[in-house]
Amino acid sequence: MKNKLILSLLCSVSLANIVNAEMVEPVGLQYLQGQAGGGQQSGENIFMHNNIKHDKSINNNIKESISINNQLTPQQIEALQIQQQQYIDPQQIQISPEEIELMKKAIRHQNLKALQNKFFEKKRTGFENVLTIPYEENKTQSIRTRFAMNTTLIFDTKIKSYILGDPQGYKVQEIPNMPNALAITPSLIGIDTNLTIFTEDNKLHNFYIFSTDYKNRQNPNLIVYIKDEEAMLYEEELKRQKAEESKNYLLIQEGIAKVKIRKDEIKRKFKQKAKDENKWLLAEDIFRDNKWTYFKYPKDKMPKIPTIFAVIDKKDTPVETKIIGDYIIAETINPKFTIYIGDSYICVEDLNKKEEKLEKPQKNNYQFKSPNIIETKEIKGK
Missing domain, CATH: 1.10.10 (Arc Repressor Mutant, subunit A)
Structure with a gap:
């Protein structure tokens, strides 16, 4: 009503x-x-x-x-x-903020000529709303925004964090897949505030932003590039380091968790043995470096996460493990492992030359027998 x-x-x-x-x-x-x-x-x-x-x-x-x-x-x-x-x-009658916004929209809808004339000038080239700012340390840059439009700030390096002076008058949005950009949208006409942005190259950018409407004779800044030669050099150095890492390291990563493995330390000679009914448990890939052993089990293919035991003195002994991506990482190296899901299991043997003081694999034949489900399990024939 x-x-x-x-x-x-x-x-x-x-x-x-x-x-x-x-x-x-x-x-x-x-x-x-x-x-x-x-x-x-x-x-x-x-x-x-x-x-x-x-x-x-x-x-x-x-x-x-x-x-x-x-x-x-x-x-x-x-x-x-x-x-x-x-x-x-x-x-x-007490008018709520939502009803005030409704009033604004109603007034605006009544005026079908609420278009900014600057966008319809005959000599318009289309580049008038793009602003390029060279970075200057400790300088506050001014940016003209417009009601019902957003302004995008684009930097030469990734944005680490930001502080907005007036969260009610302005909205700041992070852009998906664009860690070096932010979008600013004013909520009202004729308001101002400041925006401080910190980038990954440890630089501080300060902006004074103010809002206008369609009656303003000046073009709003819809795209703002902040150019910094040092930031560009910083990004190039990061790319060089990443290329160097990809050349010398194998990276296993999921979210913020990651492990770098030196490629010259990777050893892949492993033997897996399983009964016919347990072949589905065979790992897609097994390798180790001089510290840990890595078992690849794609998450979308396995009903459960396998449990890994190291065979020590012919007994299955639990080991510390962690999961990153599709890899189960046993935080040890050992001549033999047993991998379980329920009562199903397979045996794994490391055939690599033992640079470390590892137990030599025995040459006798393996006899597989389903172990009991207890903390320490014995597999006969090992």
Whole structure:
């Protein structure tokens, strides 16, 4: 109901009906209360009320709303009740922020010519809304934003963090797959604030931002490039380091967890043995460096995460493991391992030359026997 009143005010609709409702309501209610109370009050008693004598216009309104014999018909009583329900006292209206926003949108929708003329000039090239700023240490740069549009800041290096002075007046959004960019959107017209941005090259960028509307004669800054030669050199150095790492290291990563493995330390000669019914448990890849052993089990192919035991003194002994991506990493190196899921298992043997002091593999034949599910398990024949 309040939304209807607000929109009617915006569209300059007359409030005469509301005023009339205010004038008629008290008298009509008194009459109805008398009828409902079971008293003998008649239509003539209404006109004898002291308050009615002071306002002839109210009498006229009441006379028009009753029949010739001074009695209200059921239809007129129902109309007065509806009028009472629809009556709104403008002084009691409390407008919420959402309704204020509705008013703004309604006003804007009424003006279909709310277009910025700068975008329709004959000599316009299309580059007027792009601003390139050379980085200068400790300098505050000014940026002109516009209501109902966003401004994108693009840096030469990744953004580490930022601080916005007025989170209510402006919104700052991080852009997916663009760690070196931010989008700024003003919520109101004619407001200003500051924005401080920290980049990964340990530099600080400070901006003074202010908002305009379609009436402004200046072009808003919709795309802002912050150019910094040192930042470009920093990014080039990072790329060089990454290329060097990819050349010399194998990287296993998932989210922020990652392990770098020197490629010249990787040894891949491993032997897996399993019964026919357990071949589904064979690892896709096994290798080790001089510190840990790596077992590849793609998560989308395995019903559960396998458990890895090191075979020490012919007994399965639990070892510390961690999971990164599709790899289960045993934080040890050992001549033999046993891998379990439930009662299913396979045996793994390291055939690489033992640069470390490892136990030499025995040459006798393996006899597989399903072990008991206990903390330390013995596999006969090992």
